[in-house]
Amino acid sequence: MHQPSCRMNDDEYQLLVRAAAVCHMSIASFLAHSALRAASDLDRTAADIAGEREMLNGLFGLRRHLGQLGNNLNQVARTLNSGAEATQAEAVLTAVHRAAKRVDAFTQRHLDSGTAA
Structure with a gap:
């Protein structure tokens, strides 16, 4: 061994x-x-490997960002469920929409380039 x-x-x-x-x-x-x-x-070329590395780094960044947004959404829900006003709700929802667009753009970019996910 x-x-x-x-x-x-x-x-x-x-x-x-x-x-x-x-x-x-x-x-x-x-x-x-x-x-x-x-x-x-x-x-496989070094460019293929580098492209996959870039894609994985991007996916991990998106995953981390979505996890943070999930925490923010949970805080908003907890606040609303307690009967209080969630003043940050609009900002969190705007961030969720931006993140969804970022995921879509990332996915489309890699589909267009032919990089395997």
Whole structure:
């Protein structure tokens, strides 16, 4: 058995941790699977790999942003359910609409470019 190792900065490691979690895999399994998949498809160009990385970074950013908006919506709902006035409701709904447009634009951009999701 071989046990290769690699170095990465904090941002890269957090990206790896999130990606492994999304795939319901351990970090070691995700690394092995990803590396073996890349090694078995040497026809892919560096540009393809960079495009996928950009797409994944964008998806993680959107996911994080949508999670924050979900928290804001929950706070608005809690406020309204308590009978109080939710003065921030309009701003939160505007942010949700902007996020939905951002998701649509992101999706369309990657569909148009032919980048696999």
